[in-house]
Amino acid sequence: MSTRSRAAAKAVQAAKTAAIADKPSAISKSKAASSTLPIHLFPDANAFESWLETNHGDRSGIWLKIGKKGSGIASVSYDEAIDTALCFGWIDGQRKGLDAQHFLQRFTPRRKNSIWSKRNVDKVGVLVASGRMREPGQIEVDMAKGDGRWEKAYSSSSTMKVPADFEAALDQNKKAKTFFESLNRTKRYPFLWKIETAKRAETRSEKIVQFVKLLAEGKTL
Template sequence: MNQINTIPTLEFKTQNKFENWLKKNHENSIGIWLRIFKKDTGLKSISYSEALDVALCYGWIDSQKQKFDEQSWLQKFSPRTAKSIWSKVNTGHVERLINEGKMKSPGLIAVEKAKADGRWDKAYDSPTKMIIPNDFLLELSKNKNAEDFFKKLNKTNLFSIGFRIHTAKKTETRDKRIKEIIEKLAKGENI
């Protein structure tokens, strides 16, 4: 079954309407596809940034984006899990929302859990700020073919490398990922 069909597709004209829905459903829903209309359509719709703010306040997060039609797209929102990773962009949004007094109890609980188990401090950078770790670059320098191919990668592939390394929870996992990435690069394969 197509994943889009397993959770409801909803649309909200305002941030307040989405917040009212989340207030009632944040604990019981597995998630939604939120239909967001493009600005140039003239159709009233919650914006992505408005929806993200509300979702974070209730301990939810955005994930996949899907094309819907020429006027709109779908953005998946769902409750954070105990293993949900955090981006630095979203930790920044949460800090702003806390300062503005907008965070709700479910969102604050998600933040406290992330701080307690270390996920908050391990938040990953956005694609424009992702830095390739030095330990990876050191290992890469030992393989000329991989290093040459690495130099030709686009920003998307560089982010993918940094993300995979940065999000490893254990040292063994990190080392294994570095080795696997270098092996792929040596074969001329994108990440």
């Protein structure tokens, strides 16, 4: 190959590489989408509720700007926002810092077939009893009860226990058990959450085998 041919080939390869690099990944698209969400600050839960009455059908969601404890900022609190969101079929998601006085909490409509937490199941019980649930929120509850997601709600990190089948598997591998027992609650939770939320028995068994092997190697999720 001549010097000119080699140079041309390198130029073509460089162009291909640049084209690939310029293509946004799924992750970058997701980040871009979340970064363009509108930011709202509501002085109290009633203001957030009034906004949801009109905008609960907005599928993209919002960033809720919440005043930190002790900041003196008048805003709906995180707990109040969760209760209000559940009434309209919305849920909380990612949290990120903003400044010394505020943080941002993402709220979006619940996605189709999304799993429920026992925390939110319990909250809904209180909201229904107090007459606060609205039609959009009740529809999500009824669908979850109808397809089994309600009964399969997962526990929080503070209440989730090691399931018997995972415990039995750990008992068969001393290294895995010793390492798992050395982990704090935060490090244990991803393992337990993935096991508890597995949709099929086969998937659950596969995850247990995978996690025991991972723990035996001294690795976490």
